[in-house]
Amino acid sequence: MRKIYVFDTTLRDGEQSPGVNLNTREKLEIAYQLEKLGIDRMEAGFPAASPGDLAAVDAVARAVKNVTVIGLSRSRESDIDAVREALKGAQDPCIHLFLATSPIHRQHKLRMEKAQVLETAQAAIRYAKKYFSKLEFSLEDAGRTELDFMAEVVAMAIREGANVVNIPDTVGYLNPSEYGAIFKYLKENVPDIDRVQLSAHCHNDLGMATANTLAAIQNGADQIEGTINGIGERAGNTAIEEVAMALETRSEFFGAKTGLVLSEISRTSRLVSKLTGMVVPGNKAIVGANAFAHESGIHQDGMLKEKTTYEIMTPETIGLKESKLVLGKHSGRHAFRDKLSDLGYDLPEDELNAAFAKFKDLADKKKEVSDEDILALLEERLVNTPEVFSLRTLYVTYGNEATPTAKLVLNGPPEEPIVAVAEGNGSVDAIYNAIDQATGEEVKLDDYSIKSVSQGKDAQGEVHVILSQGIVAAAGRGLSTDILEASARAYLDALNKLIEKRKTYTKRENAHL
Ligand SMILES: CC(=O)SCCNC(=O)CCNC(=O)[C@H](O)C(C)(C)COP(=O)(O)OP(=O)(O)OC[C@H]1O[C@@H](n2cnc3c(N)ncnc32)[C@H](O)[C@@H]1OP(=O)(O)O
């Protein structure tokens, strides 16, 4: 199996993400984790950029032991000197020089002719080679450079002693077949091309960074450059974890692998996200929160029967404990039963069906149904409350300068639904006045409490109330994603129990007489 070297530039190109600024301590923390991940080369920064970055590269270079530490430099002596200063404590230092080669960059940015570009790059490599035995040269914007000029620059870099030549698609412009063809062309047309390693460095402007990097590998690239979570300038760089897992999962196709410790991927991703403040989208390949989560019933059923039905790689490979079956409105009975069994419930079929119906009602209102939600649903199911009155609809109007008003419709003993409208001192008071009016019951509210039984903005609210009527008292509980509805349900629950209890008291009193 061919080994693909991994050049991580999370601390340099990754730090070029707008809004990201890593201090020395943070760079060190990421560097240690990248070392555990098993990357081969680490670009720790751009020492000429600022004294702070020079100090950070210096600190990383002294700290990591098993990785080549690299500093980036323009093709200028002052930048090269800054890298010398930053890497003087490194065990295995390497300088990374770059100069743009495309017509657009030559004409508008560098304002150089082709010959000047060649001369500038050559002079910089010669100067840097006096101090560094390891040197990488990058042809910035190679992706938009004329092939014959690119070959000329690459040949010069090889003659001058570069160890690695990098072919960046700096602006993420190419597609896989074009990018792969460049590597093939260089391999076939540049003398002594096998004296250097060829490197792929892609950006994700058109969402093709990973595909382009893989195409480069198929066409002879020895090294890939990228960042963790794909962070970086504009739409970011190639996500290293994606390339590593593509090579791992499809090794029979690519015949190449990185030496990464794959089980460190998840931990590294979380650390980089935390320290850069760049949130990983849920659907991000490999490291997104949903990458190993299954929500729909048919997929969950497949997963329960055989994981390979819907997973092409295991979460354990990247250091996660397990896949997640997330209960939501698309889930089915198989996953629901499995969840109940995890929670310690083994319900007979009819009870399972009743609980499943309630779960579907709740799932229509919530994005994700949590374990707490399910427990709350089950507890409600286990309490056998006779339903004299039940809630059909509820409308509440509230304004800080208006009197809260509740309009509700109840199912009750009369055939027809009962409608009531009432005002109150607050929304809950208005609801309770409306229920009193609808039911014709006179009760006293002795206690009211509310708590959240699950997390997030769409958490279920649980309301507890105690009602009394003379010597009879009853407690009620209501559950809903809306606290006003939960309040109404709790009140009706207590009222129904109170009516039931009252019958017993009335019998006893009659017996007494
Ligand atoms: C594709 C990439 O990711 S390249 C890396 C990009 N990263 C960064 O730019 C981050 C760090 N950069 C910085 O802190 C600053 O840009 C510095 C300190 C490097 C330079 O700052 P300044 O001296 O103020 O120059 P400024 O950034 O405005 O302009 C860049 C200059 O470098 C020149 N230049 C650009 N690339 C190169 C290169 N590879 N070799 C030599 N000169 C270059 C430009 O032509 C321009 O020169 P000019 O001043 O003669 O017009």
Ligand SMILES: CC(C)C(=O)C(=O)O
């Ligand atoms: C400095 C170079 C390698 C770069 O980041 C790019 O061209 O994208």
Ligand SMILES: [Mg+2]
């Ligand atoms: Mg780049």
